[in-house]
Amino acid sequence: MAKKKPVQRTVQCYHCENRFDVSAKAMTVSCPACNRPLMVEDVVIKTAHAVRKLQTCGRIVIQKRGRVMADLVVGQEAIEVMGILETKQAKAGTVYIRPKARWRGDCHARSVVIEAGARVTEGHFVVPDTTL
């Protein structure tokens, strides 16, 4: 039987922007460049969530009843909002603002998808942000 290769994916450190490979099953890792802990799993928000920073190398998904209030929100792969996001600054690969979602805050992303029915009440958008 052929041995299966472990599935790897490339992530980018949100502290120092170093890119490296991790196992697809990893949830948290330490960045080999800056040694700081990184969350790499997807974060799904189902309820109200007030934090200073919400960061992952994966995706942040804010569900319909979810609400995030944070100074900084980073989803290196993507941020998908179906509920409410209120932040000073969000950074993501791709931002999806779904119908009925509410967005307030600055946004730096490679691309943004705002669907009909979504509400963006405030924020300075930089798209594409090529440093991401």
Ligand SMILES: [Zn+2]
């Ligand atoms: Zn790093």
